[in-house]
Amino acid sequence: MVDTQNRTAQQSEKGIQTAAGDNYLGRLFHALMAGVCAWLVALPTPAAGPRQFITQSQSGQFSVQGPAAARNKIAPPGEPARTNLLALDPPRLTVMCERVKHAILGELQAPDEWRGRIFINLHQPQAPDEPVLVHAQYTLQGWAYWMDVPNEIEPPRLLLALVEVILQEIANRHANERPAEIPPWLAPGMAAHLRTSLGFQFVLLDNTPALSFGSFATVEHAERTVRVERWAEPLRIIRLRLGERLPLAFDELNWPTDAQLEEPPGGLYETSSYFFVISLLRLKGGPACLRGFLEDQAWRHLNWHTGFLQAFKPHFQTLRDVDKWWALQIATLTGRDPSKTYTLKESWQKLEEILVAPVRIRHGATNAAQNADVPLQTIIGDWPYARQRAILRQKIVQLQALRLRLCRELVNLADDYRKTLEQYIHRREQTAGGDRNALPDSPRLAIREAIRRLDVLDEIRADMKQYGTSPAAETALPELTNAPPPALVVPKKRR
Numbered sequence: 001m002v003d004t005q006n007r008t009a010q011q012s013e014k015g016i017q018t019a020a021g022d023n024y025l026g027r028l029f030h031a032l033m034a035g036v037c038a039w040l041v042a043l044p045t046p047a048a049g050p051r052q053f054i055t056q057s058q059s060g061q062f063s064v065q066g067p068a069a070a071r072n073k074i075a076p077p078g079e080p081a082r083t084n085l086l087a088l089d090p091p092r093l094t095v096m097c098e099r100v101k102h103a104i105l106g107e108l109q110a111p112d113e114w115r116g117r118i119f120i121n122l123h124q125p126q127a128p129d130e131p132v133l134v135h136a137q138y139t140l141q142g143w144a145y146w147m148d149v150p151n152e153i154e155p156p157r158l159l160l161a162l163v164e165v166i167l168q169e170i171a172n173r174h175a176n177e178r179p180a181e182i183p184p185w186l187a188p189g190m191a192a193h194l195r196t197s198l199g200f201q202f203v204l205l206d207n208t209p210a211l212s213f214g215s216f217a218t219v220e221h222a223e224r225t226v227r228v229e230r231w232a233e234p235l236r237i238i239r240l241r242l243g244e245r246l247p248l249a250f251d252e253l254n255w256p257t258d259a260q261l262e263e264p265p266g267g268l269y270e271t272s273s274y275f276f277v278i279s280l281l282r283l284k285g286g287p288a289c290l291r292g293f294l295e296d297q298a299w300r301h302l303n304w305h306t307g308f309l310q311a312f313k314p315h316f317q318t319l320r321d322v323d324k325w326w327a328l329q330i331a332t333l334t335g336r337d338p339s340k341t342y343t344l345k346e347s348w349q350k351l352e353e354i355l356v357a358p359v360r361i362r363h364g365a366t367n368a369a370q371n372a373d374v375p376l377q378t379i380i381g382d383w384p385y386a387r388q389r390a391i392l393r394q395k396i397v398q399l400q401a402l403r404l405r406l407c408r409e410l411v412n413l414a415d416d417y418r419k420t421l422e423q424y425i426h427r428r429e430q431t432a433g434g435d436r437n438a439l440p441d442s443p444r445l446a447i448r449e450a451i452r453r454l455d456v457l458d459e460i461r462a463d464m465k466q467y468g469t470s471p472a473a474e475t476a477l478p479e480l481t482n483a484p485p486p487a488l489v490v491p492k493k494r495r
Contacts, residue, residue: 055090061114062097064090066122066151085152088122093149100162103194107281108170108291116143116169125150132161136168136179143172143179156195156265163191167294175299182294183304184261185253188270189277195265196237196274235333238275244411246341247272247330250323279329283315335404347407348465351414354398357391375458376421377451385428385443392421413464416457424450 054065068089097118105112133148145165149158164187171180245268253272260269280286289312297307309316316322342350356373376395379388399418406414427446 053090055094057094057098059098059101059112059114061101061116062094062118062120064094064097064120064122066090066093066120067124084154086155086158088149088151088153088158090122093120093122096158097162100159100194101166104163104166104170104190107190107193107287108294109287110170110291110295113173114169115173116145118145118147118165118169120147120149122149122151125152132157134161134165136172138177138179143169143175145169156191159195160187160191163187163194170294171298173295173299178299180294180299181302181304182298183254183308184256185269185273185276188261189273189275192265192270192274193234193277196234234274234278238271239333241266241271242268242334244408244415246334246408247275250319250326275329275333276326279326280312283312285314289314342405342407344407344409347410350402351406351410351461354395354402355417357395375454377454380424380447380450380454389425389428392425396421396425410464413457413461417454420450420453420457 051068052065053068054063056063066089097120101112101114130150132150132153135146137144137146145168147161147165149161167182167187167190168179171182248269253269253276256269260267263269280290283289293308293311297311298304299307301307301310305319309318309322312322316325356375357379359372359374361370361372376392379391383391396418399414399421403411403414403418424446428443
């Protein structure tokens with residue numbers, strides 16, 4: 001009993017000593033840490049960078065990281081800052097991504113069943129027109145995508161990049177290590193369609209509704225509050241953008257050049273792709289076919305052509321069928337059949353045959369008559385109006401008919417010849433009819449101006465044949481009184 005009490009007393013004494021030692025070491029540690037903290041505080045602090053934010057969309061598919069706001073706009077030295085750039089921050093871009101995705105799903109009539117996460121990093125651009133970089137990687141959970149986006153960018157370029165990634169994500173949902181291949185015309189055509197139908201409704205110009213928590217924000221889903229204002233009939237917009245040009249052929253859409261892909265918004269390749277995409281969507285069950293191609297067929301085949309034919313089997317059996325259908329769409333849009341368009345050499349021959357009148361000329365009473373081609377200037381300047389009127393009207397009809405099959409490089413030139421003849425006949429008819437409401441005009445003045453304009457057109461035609469058919473804006477055609485502005489500009493002469 002006594003031994004037990006002695007051992008207990010000894011243990012208690014050792015415990016008191018140990019506790020005292022621990023308290024001493026603790027006080028020493030805290031003192032050292034206080035000194036280190038005081039030393040760190042005394043150090044000069046580096047300049048703080050822009051605060052980084054991370055936002056995630058309500059669907060969870062998009063995560064955007066970047067500075068809170070864009071800084072000064074990038075511009076080359078000595079040039080003013082560009083005003084067509086869109087300043088981005090994470091909350092704003094996150095809502096834009098959701099709007100673009102829902103617009104695409106609306107065109108495809110598809111639910112939102114995303115699988116691949118899309119991570120976007122916003123950065124300050126170092127140079128104008130800095131590209132958007134996209135990286136896709138296959139993981140055990142499926143495909144994931146990383147985008148590096150300048151926080152100052154033109155809205156069309158941003159829209160095209162988002163459409164490309166979203167379409168690729170839809171096509172890769174069931175793909176393995178080999179990503180699905182999608183047509184080169186699909187993303188530009190869909191982006192142009194959304195830009196035309198939505199305008200820039202996907203762009204947020206005011207503060208984005210968000211719930212902020214420190215440096216992390218959860219963006220509210222704002223798609224249901226977007227008011228969509230559609231433009232006029234898309235085909236009318238396409239005609240305005242094409243002008244006198246024909247849409248590209250199906251093979252040209254499938255194999256674009258680098259120059260075509262780098263065209264500004266509204267270029268020939270983008271407009272042709274836009275027309276092709278909306279033509280597919282207007283087919284019976286077109287949205288379902290395009291959705292089936294992306295979701296079920298694209299990832300199953302090594303090239304997109306096979307999957308495309310499988311998805312659009314109710315409409316096309318072969319690529320030749322697609323080519324014929326596309327030629328019919330072009331003919332319906334423009335009134336010209338590209339499958340029956342003359343070659344450049346044939347177009348020159350047909351045009352030059354119309355611009356002269358075959359006559360028989362007799363030199364002397366005893367000599368035999370000879371065939372000769374008389375230019376339009378001779379007919380207008382030397383023949384009586386009663387005789388020249390019928391021939392000139394015939395030439396106008398021939399030029400109108402030739403336009404349907406004329407190669408696109410010569411359409412403007414043929415139109416200017418036709419407009420010159422029409423205006424000349426209109427002025428002569430006003431003078432002969434004595435129209436009281438018409439301004440007084442002189443037949444000699446009308447003849448002189450028509451001949452002068454035809455002479456300039458002949459010079460343009462000679463230059464185009466010699467130096468090529470790409471006009472350069474140097475000088476304009478002389479305008480007739482009360483005549484519309486010419487459709488063609490004079491090419492620059494090469495020396």
